[in-house]
């Protein structure tokens with residue numbers, strides 16, 4: 001069957017989607033991946049994108065391909081050649097790896113083991129590394145779970161999204177509510193102790209009662225980590241089209257806010273710390289890979305459409321599998337953006353404020369002193385006066401500010417045009 005290939009943007013994890021979209025509308029230039037490798041000694045994390053899925057979920061604008069299993073062997077060979085090309089330049093031990101997609105656990109088992117083995121062979125892992133793979137509940141059989149554990153995976157992120165059959169149907173998810181508990185059991189039996197469950201709230205027709213049951217069932221399974229994001233209607237998705245046609249209705253904004261509040265209240269009562277706006281963890285189980293993103297550290301991307309970041313430069317690998325497969329070693333890259341000092345300060349504030357601990361005050365002072373960025377001090381003072389921000393030993397969102405975080409962060413990014421360093425545009429881009 002011919003495969004359906006869709007120009008990305010991103011991956012199935014909303015956090016990765018958010019990170020990948022950073023700077024997407026800003027200035028771009030064209031350089032080679034080799035130029036990025038020059039700074040690879042900064043890298044302490046890897047993001048690996050596996051684009052295959054069984055079925056396209058209706059809310060999904062992530063880069064995924066349906067119905068082309070025949071490409072998997074070639075894809076894994078191609079990916080391994082990319083590992084071999086990149087690894088010699090990464091001099092620090094890798095602290096976090098995140099294999100996202102798509103549905104990485106959909107890959108045929110021998111290929112899955114081959115890929116994991118190649119990662120472990122080519123890269124040096126830190127002693128306390130965190131290695132996560134995303135999974136659809138239906139793919140986590142006992143055999144697959146064992147392969148993951150044997151390959152070195154020590155954290156699995158399962159896309160539960162909801163435990164209500166009607167909500168799953170609305171989202172066009174293809175798993176059943178019961179498969180989540182089974183998949184968790186298989187993962188735990190294989191010896192993987194660290195599990196995340198992804199939840200979505202604000203699904204059309206979802207009532208507060210239905211959502212409370214989703215959280216209850218999630219908490220009953222006692223995952224170490226829970227990500228709970230509001231449903232978004234990304235343009236060009238079937239969900240968006242259905243909403244525009246009037247076939248379904250967004251839920252009331254007030255109800256969505258109450259669901260967010262309910263999530264915080266219930267999860268806190270069950271011992272989960274909200275360490276980031278949408279992420280909750282049991283003690284010492286915060287996701288290190290997420291924290292690397294929020295702390296604006298440097299990571300290397302592998303696979304089609306994967307986005308990377310090193311010290312203020314962002315880029316993504318070629319987005320389509322067909323383009324990706326036509327090479328060997330390093331892939332072509334695009335959407336390269338080098339942020340100015342002011343741009344880096346804006347991003348650091350945007351990312352750091354999502355963390356409940358906020359940003360240390362001395363770091364905030366540094367960020368507010370950068371050339372062209374002093375205006376943010378006034379914005380911050382206004383939000384402190386409005387009760388949205390608190391600024392003592394750190395700058396952080398208050399409970400009130402949490403509810404309007406996007407708008408506060410937007411205010412701190414107002415002068416986006418001066419955030420890209422146009423003096424660093426690559427001259428080759430003009431050819």
Ligand code: SF4
Nearest residue numbers: 012053056057060102
């Ligand atoms: S499983 Fe669904 S949400 Fe995840 S990448 Fe595939 S189509 Fe998108």
